[in-house]
Amino acid sequence: MKQYMQQIGKQARQAAQILARTQTSIKNKALEAIAQQIEQQNAPLLAANAKDLEAGKAKGLEAALLDRLALNESRIENMIEGLRQMIALPDPVGEISELSYRPSGIQVGKMRVPLGVVGIIYESRPNVTADAAGLCLKSGNATILRGGSEAIHSNQAIAECISAGLKAARLPSTAVQVIETTDRAVVGQLITMPEYVDVIIPRGGKGLIERISQEARVPVIKHLDGICHTYIDDKADLEKAIAVAYNAKTQRYGTCNTMETLLVAKEIAAQVLPKLAEKYETAGVELRGCPASQALLSNIQAASDEDWDTEYLAPILSIRIVQDLDEAIKHIGLHSSQHSDAIITEDWSRARRFLTEVDSSSVMVNASTRFADGFEYGLGAEIGISTDKFHARGPVGLDGLTSQKFIVLGDGHIRG
Amino acid sequence: MKQYMQQIGKQARQAAQILARTQTSIKNKALEAIAQQIEQQNAPLLAANAKDLEAGKAKGLEAALLDRLALNESRIENMIEGLRQMIALPDPVGEISELSYRPSGIQVGKMRVPLGVVGIIYESRPNVTADAAGLCLKSGNATILRGGSEAIHSNQAIAECISAGLKAARLPSTAVQVIETTDRAVVGQLITMPEYVDVIIPRGGKGLIERISQEARVPVIKHLDGICHTYIDDKADLEKAIAVAYNAKTQRYGTCNTMETLLVAKEIAAQVLPKLAEKYETAGVELRGCPASQALLSNIQAASDEDWDTEYLAPILSIRIVQDLDEAIKHIGLHSSQHSDAIITEDWSRARRFLTEVDSSSVMVNASTRFADGFEYGLGAEIGISTDKFHARGPVGLDGLTSQKFIVLGDGHIRG
Numbered sequence: 001m002k003q004y005m006q007q008i009g010k011q012a013r014q015a016a017q018i019l020a021r022t023q024t025s026i027k028n029k030a031l032e033a034i035a036q037q038i039e040q041q042n043a044p045l046l047a048a049n050a051k052d053l054e055a056g057k058a059k060g061l062e063a064a065l066l067d068r069l070a071l072n073e074s075r076i077e078n079m080i081e082g083l084r085q086m087i088a089l090p091d092p093v094g095e096i097s098e099l100s101y102r103p104s105g106i107q108v109g110k111m112r113v114p115l116g117v118v119g120i121i122y123e124s125r126p127n128v129t130a131d132a133a134g135l136c137l138k139s140g141n142a143t144i145l146r147g148g149s150e151a152i153h154s155n156q157a158i159a160e161c162i163s164a165g166l167k168a169a170r171l172p173s174t175a176v177q178v179i180e181t182t183d184r185a186v187v188g189q190l191i192t193m194p195e196y197v198d199v200i201i202p203r204g205g206k207g208l209i210e211r212i213s214q215e216a217r218v219p220v221i222k223h224l225d226g227i228c229h230t231y232i233d234d235k236a237d238l239e240k241a242i243a244v245a246y247n248a249k250t251q252r253y254g255t256c257n258t259m260e261t262l263l264v265a266k267e268i269a270a271q272v273l274p275k276l277a278e279k280y281e282t283a284g285v286e287l288r289g290c291p292a293s294q295a296l297l298s299n300i301q302a303a304s305d306e307d308w309d310t311e312y313l314a315p316i317l318s319i320r321i322v323q324d325l326d327e328a329i330k331h332i333g334l335h336s337s338q339h340s341d342a343i344i345t346e347d348w349s350r351a352r353r354f355l356t357e358v359d360s361s362s363v364m365v366n367a368s369t370r371f372a373d374g375f376e377y378g379l380g381a382e383i384g385i386s387t388d389k390f391h392a393r394g395p396v397g398l399d400g401l402t403s404q405k406f407i408v409l410g411d412g413h414i415r416g
Numbered sequence: 417m418k419q420y421m422q423q424i425g426k427q428a429r430q431a432a433q434i435l436a437r438t439q440t441s442i443k444n445k446a447l448e449a450i451a452q453q454i455e456q457q458n459a460p461l462l463a464a465n466a467k468d469l470e471a472g473k474a475k476g477l478e479a480a481l482l483d484r485l486a487l488n489e490s491r492i493e494n495m496i497e498g499l500r501q502m503i504a505l506p507d508p509v510g511e512i513s514e515l516s517y518r519p520s521g522i523q524v525g526k527m528r529v530p531l532g533v534v535g536i537i538y539e540s541r542p543n544v545t546a547d548a549a550g551l552c553l554k555s556g557n558a559t560i561l562r563g564g565s566e567a568i569h570s571n572q573a574i575a576e577c578i579s580a581g582l583k584a585a586r587l588p589s590t591a592v593q594v595i596e597t598t599d600r601a602v603v604g605q606l607i608t609m610p611e612y613v614d615v616i617i618p619r620g621g622k623g624l625i626e627r628i629s630q631e632a633r634v635p636v637i638k639h640l641d642g643i644c645h646t647y648i649d650d651k652a653d654l655e656k657a658i659a660v661a662y663n664a665k666t667q668r669y670g671t672c673n674t675m676e677t678l679l680v681a682k683e684i685a686a687q688v689l690p691k692l693a694e695k696y697e698t699a700g701v702e703l704r705g706c707p708a709s710q711a712l713l714s715n716i717q718a719a720s721d722e723d724w725d726t727e728y729l730a731p732i733l734s735i736r737i738v739q740d741l742d743e744a745i746k747h748i749g750l751h752s753s754q755h756s757d758a759i760i761t762e763d764w765s766r767a768r769r770f771l772t773e774v775d776s777s778s779v780m781v782n783a784s785t786r787f788a789d790g791f792e793y794g795l796g797a798e799i800g801i802s803t804d805k806f807h808a809r810g811p812v813g814l815d816g817l818t819s820q821k822f823i824v825l826g827d828g829h830i831r832g
Contacts, residue, residue, distance in 0.1 A: 104787070106787055108793045247831060364824040365824070372824070389531055393822070405777055409782070410781065411782050412653065412655070412656030415787055415792070
């Protein structure tokens with residue numbers, strides 16, 4: 001196993017050197033060829049996926065997992081569409097910035113370069129195979145992909161499309177390697193080879209991500225909880241507050257940028273909460289609140305201490321009435337997962353304070369937390385969302401898969 | 417020990433929250449107050465240092481180590497000067513960039529924020545205590561400093577100055593904590609508290625840095641070797657080539673950006689090498705070369721395989737004659753420590769290729785590798801040089817001690 005993974009690592013490292021200097025047009029050609037392969041291999045892909053689904057059902061996998069595992073025409077179409085959108089994105093590699101003259105006469109600037117080899121560890125969704133491979137390829141990185149054992153046939157089928165696409169663009173097939181074995185020891189090996197792997201991106205449940213972060217000997221770009229807050233300030237515009245707080249909770253329940261806790265300033269609570277509660281009730285959202293909010297509303301249970309630290313990913317919302325902005329910021333500091341938090345206010349100084357003092361990967365004023373997303377931010381696509389501060393924070397797009405080296409241009413300059 | 421360090425960590429985390437929102441003027445006030453304290457405490461500082469030196473001599477520390485440990489008027493002056501230069505640097509915290517409208521109508525941008533708590537582990541140089549504390553303070557980070565046991569009295573004396581300076585600016589004294597015990601277990605604890613420490617910066621010998629990287633459970637900004645190359649292309653301007661290659665080796669021997677290997681294109685070797693060798697000989701530089709360079713020069717020994725992978729930090733230079741740019745890039749790819757590598761050429765396309773294809777933290781054209789330095793690059797000061805790719809690469813200044821969060825500005829925007 002160790003030998004097998006080291007071989008994979010060595011091959012990835014070699015491919016990375018080639019990818020780092022591959023022209024944009026060639027990378028785009030490969031992306032288009034992969035998209036075409038997936039288009040053409042529609043039937044074999046669905047057949048491979050049917051095998052996985054059958055095995056999954058036989059194993060008794062739960063319905064939600066089987067749903068994530070399933071491919072259909074529209075999901076395959078999305079993979080293809082995703083790859084074509086990557087072609088349209090500007091190539092980050094080689095971008096030179098901040099180039100300026102120094103007093104010594106040299107010019108100093110930064111050039112964007114690929115990280116090298118990216119290891120992706122994910123669970124059941126087979127579309128990650130194409131999405132992640134495409135983003136890494138566009139940013140000039142070699143990829144080692146390790147999907148869930150339950151998706152092995154689907155992933156292999158997608159891997160064949162990728163391999164054929166790389167071949168069509170005359171890129172090494174080792175530029176994207178999909179691990180063929182379901183042996184669990186693979187993961188342990190992949191995350192402890194700093195000589196061959198530059199970064200690990202785990203995508204999946206919290207358990208997987210925590211385990212990998214614990215054991216990795218390689219940097220990890222990770223995303224844990226999404227416990228997002230919206231604070232309705234007493235200087236908020238009522239209509240906007242209701243629209244945004246409603247959208248942040250109900251636009252989708254299962255996403256990490258969905259609001260899980262609503263904070264409301266005491267002074268405005270009686271005006272805003274009853275109206276909002278009515279809307280939530282109609283949408284079928286269960287409310288859990290502090291005593292003060294219980295006093296205002298009828299359709300609300302008592303929130304437990306745990307509720308303030310829970311990512312529901314469900315039509316449940318905890319509500320807390322706070323004294324003022326200070327108490328809101330304090331609550332967020334204690335309970336936010338530092339993913340995305342918003343304030344609704346028309347007060348300039350409070351908005352300014354909230355933006356500065358809330359230490360989350362996305363901080364918003366008068367906007368729904370549901371906007372925290374690579375597409376909405378204009379990154380084009382995201383390989384994940386980072387709740388860390390190191391290297392990349394928030395939605396991670398192509399730039400997060402690159403680094404910057406310094407370039408120095410002179411004309412025979414020596415140091416005095 | 418564990419409890420002691422966790423207490424330190426907790427205090428640092430609390431101080432970091434205050435520092436993150438501290439105005440530039442207050443941070444600058446603290447820096448100036450620390451500088452003034454060091455100025456006033458000149459005599460006690462020298463006395464504390466004398467104690468360390470005495471103990472060091474009694475322990476039989478080698479001369480180089482004692483030299484690094486020693487403080488004198490001019491070194492204290494440098495510490496003070498360094499702190500005052502930090503006052504003049506722009507505050508990176510809160511800087512907003514890339515703010516633009518998205519199709520949805522929201523504005524999305526990035527705001528620079530401190531990393532949080534920075535742990536610095538260093539060896540004998542006491543000036544690191546003031547330098548590192550100052551840079552972390554200016555960038556809004558809390559600092560935990562762990563110096564070498566041989567410098568304990570000097571570090572404590574500097575710590576008192578820092579503490580008094582923080583107090584004068586009404587900042588918490590826990591914003592900079594200097595570990596008071598020389599117990600070695602401290603380091604193991606400091607690098608495994610991700611809940612309290614956001615990044616570790618080790619400064620010192622390769623052994624220290626490797627050990628810390630191995631064992632850390634926290635991101636490490638590290639610098640290992642500086643095996644730097646200069647490649648003299650056959651399209652080089654002879655005069656520039658000689659000036660730059662001479663400067664890169666001889667301007668200072670013990671620094672990480674000093675050239676250790678000179679590569680020369682076959683076609684130009686006979687023109688350039690004899691002249692250079694003469695200059696090196698005059699300067700007392702020992703030459704070790706490949707057979708082809710030995711055939712050209714008299715004052716040169718045979719280089720062993722090891723020489724190509726050695727950071728001499730001494731008046732020794734290895735020389736290799738290569739066929740062309742391809743062979744030079746290949747040699748650099750195999751033997752460079754990815755610190756700083758330079759090409760000397762007047763050929764546009766070759767310079768362009770070298771800049772793109774050499775994967776080092778600084779890549780240079782027609783300039784001495786000795787320029788790879790935070791001051792020369794205009795970063796103002798550096799907390800270290802990173803030979804990693806993740807997060808920070810090359811000289812690390814204030815920006816490297818920060819991260820960027822996304823900010824989203826709307827006017828009641830909801831996601832459709």
